[in-house]
Amino acid sequence: MKVIPAMDYPIRPEDIDTERSFQNAFGHFEAEETARAIVRFFQREGDWGPFTRADVIEFAPTELWPVTQLIKGPHALGAKFIERDECDEKVHYVTGQFIERCHQASPADKRV
Numbered sequence: 001m002k003v004i005p006a007m008d009y010p011i012r013p014e015d016i017d018t019e020r021s022f023q024n025a026f027g028h029f030e031a032e033e034t035a036r037a038i039v040r041f042f043q044r045e046g047d048w049g050p051f052t053r054a055d056v057i058e059f060a061p062t063e064l065w066p067v068t069q070l071i072k073g074p075h076a077l078g079a080k081f082i083e084r085d086e087c088d089e090k091v092h093y094v095t096g097q098f099i100e101r102c103h104q105a106s107p108a109d110k111r112v
Contacts, residue, residue, distance in 0.1 A: 011099050013042040017106040025105035026081070032105075038094065039102050048099065050091045 085091035
């Protein structure tokens with residue numbers, strides 16, 4: 001199940017606090033730091049949508065563990081968190097499970 005740009009997704013990028021660590025969200029520090037960079041990218045974009053590795057690297061060049069390592073590799077998150085587009089393997093989508101996991105690890109403080 002892909003998360004595509006949808007105004008009705010209940011957790012928005014701004015609902016996640018990227019100033020704090022996503023400690024224990026994905027079981028591996030590098031994956032958690034890359035997840036934070038991906039969420040910060042979507043906070044800038046204003047919505048969940050498709051992204052490429054190049055998009056995120058351009059946004060956070062020094063903070064990124066390779067996005068491809070989140071999909072395959074020794075500490076891969078796998079398709080339940082990040083999916084590749086069926087027509088273009090360079091395009092990725094975060095899943096609802098990715099968003100939920102990030103939000104549970106570091107919800108934004110909504111108190112004003």
